[in-house]
Amino acid sequence: MKYVDLLKNKFWFDEAFNYKEECDLNAALKRYFPNGIDIYFENVGGKMLDAVLLNMRDHGRIAGCGMTSTYNLDEPERINLMFIIYKRIRMEGFSAIEYFHLYPKFLDHILPYIRESKIVYVEDLAEGLENGAAALLGLFSGCNVGKQVLVVSRE
DSSP: OOHHHHHHHTSOOSOOOOGGGOSOHHHHHHHHOTTOEEEEEESSOHHHHHHHHHHEEEEEEEEEOOOGGGTTOSSOOOOOTHHHHHTTOEEEEOOGGGGGGGHHHHHHHHHHHHHTTSSOOOEEEEESGGGHHHHHHHHTTTOOOSEEEEEOOOO
């Protein structure tokens, strides 16, 4: 199942696009969000973030937890951050580790939704320790779909 199909048919998104298949990210965002973007979850960075900033609405909010497109670059891509000021956008980074103490409470809250299929997820299973390195490297090239899991043993 490809990404867009997955988002629309399994996760109930109204629309979606694969940023890696778009020549003009700004045009794609204008096409899918003609009134602008209110809230954006940043996990890509680079050219995608640059295009998102152009299309954010005034007082929009961005939660940042990663910038995967920039991890292996020799030099960082330039991003026009002035739109954060012009549009009075709030952008805040976070790391899951700072909320780890809330994990038991999270499980109490989320597990009933998962059991009722109100929240769904996808796992990409790699079998055997000998496939661990390939599964890890695949994370950085978009080979996996969903949470990458390495099954070491079925015993």
